[in-house]
Each structure stands twice: as structure tokens, then as C-alpha cells.
Amino acid sequence: ISVKMVLTNVYLTSDTYALCIAHAFTNEKEEIMGLLIGEVVFFFDNYEIKIDCENETCHISSAMILKRSDKRPDRVEISPEQLSNASNHAEHLSEKLNKPMRIVGWYHSHPHITVWPSNVDLKTQASYQLMDDRFVGLIFSVFNQDKSNRTSRWKVLIFYFTSTQYERVDVNVHITPSTTMCTSILDSYQQLHEIIWQEEKELFESTKSDSLDLTSSLHNGAVYTKNVVQIVECIQVPLMNFMQGKLNENLRTIEHMKQKNEKL
Secondary structure: OOOOOOEEEEEEEHHHHHHHHHHHOOOOOOOOEEEEEEEEEEEEOOEEEOOOOOOEEEEEEEEEEOOOOOOOOOOOOOOHHHHHHHHHHHHHHHHHHOOOOEEEEEEEEEEOOOOOOOHHHHHHHHHHHHHOOOOEEEEEEEEEEEOOOOEEEEEEEEEEEOOOOOOEEEOEEEEEOOOOOOHHHHHHHHHHHHHHHHHHHHHHHHOOOOOOOHHHHHHHHHHHHHHHHHHHHHHHHHHHHHHHHHHHHHHHHHHHHHHHHHHO
């Protein structure tokens, strides 16, 4: 039986949300991208049914950061190999958590522009939904400044296409608190800086040539060094501080639970 998809809400864990935001803020000039992992469920009279239904809810609990195959500022692409690797990662996560997990969508950033999807984004979303009509798209509009008070702000949009009409449907997104950070999120944070390093190194390697004069070689090396320092200052140091804060929070929680246990 063919059932029309009506996705009513998307629930995004706070740790996954923080990971996606951190990834979006790593590049101010070009779009970044990744895949979202979770499950689609249906609620009926307080019962949770994981089958195809007319009113569905998407729960996103993890994300997989991807290396950009297309580094143009106005578009991103996901290769078939990346989709396959992400699918294997979702299966491994499903076994580890003992619940059905799969790729439920993709996300990318819009630096310095609005949150609304471009024509390229709409075509990309439509192509993904040909493989899975429950595939959602998430856009982070970042590096925008409120001119009235000069404060930085960002916006988030989740959308999909209806199966009966070629129309974009915006979905309500809810950020749910995470009690603990799962290992998949920690692994993604590690992959984040590794991918950024790799992309920067590959860009520098592509500038090397036997025909390049000494001045140009020195200039490219200086630019590479500058970018590496910026990666350390703007990405790795804040990431380490964030992780240290999470560690301190966990240690306080453990101490609090020990004190409660002693009183029992």
C-alpha cells in the first residue's frame, strides 16, 4: 500500500545540533555538508509504531561529517561512496544502540545568505527523495549579523518535498536535551578537525608545480601556514575547551550521584 508521507515534527538531540552548528561555523566562504542519522516513527494513542504511516516524526540522534567533493561556495554534493559509508555507519550504530537507525537526511550550511534553499538545494533534495521519500534536508544559515544590534545570529530550516506534489514543506524542529554524549558524536568531532586538515592539505598540495616560481611557492606556503594556524585557533582550541567543559560536567554528575548513593 502506498502511503503519503506527512512528516509533522523533527526532534534533533542537542549534541547533534551542537555538532552541526560547529561544523557550519568552520567555513565562512564555502558551504559544508553532512548526513543525519536517526529513525522515523509514528505515534498513535501514546503507542510508538515504527512502520509506514501517514503522520510521522523524525528523530535525529547523530550526524556524520563528510569531506566535500565539490568545494564551490554555492553548492555541495554527496558521492555514492559517502552514502554507502554512512549507511554502514548507521547499521553499526543500530547494532550498538539496539534500535533501528538509518540515514534520515542531510544538512549543509549557507554562510552569509538566507536559510531558504536554492534551486540547486531543491534539486538535490528531490534526487535524494527518489531513493527515500522520508529523506529530510536541514540548512544552517550562519555568519549573519543583526544590523540593529550588531550581534551574530543563525537560523535553521528543515524541509522535504511532498510525494504527491512538487512542493517544499517546512517542518517544525525541536531540540531535545542530551543526557550523555554518545560515542558517535565524539567520533564525529574527531572527524571534523581531521577532514578540515585534510582539505587544507590537499588544497596546498594542488598548488605545487615544477613550473611554479620561487615567489609563488613561498606565497602559497605562507598562506597554508596562516590557514593552519587559523584552524588551530578557531576550531581545535574551542573544540578542546568544549570537550573539557563536557568532561567537567560529567565529573560533577558522577560526584553528585556518589553523594546521593551514600545517603541511601
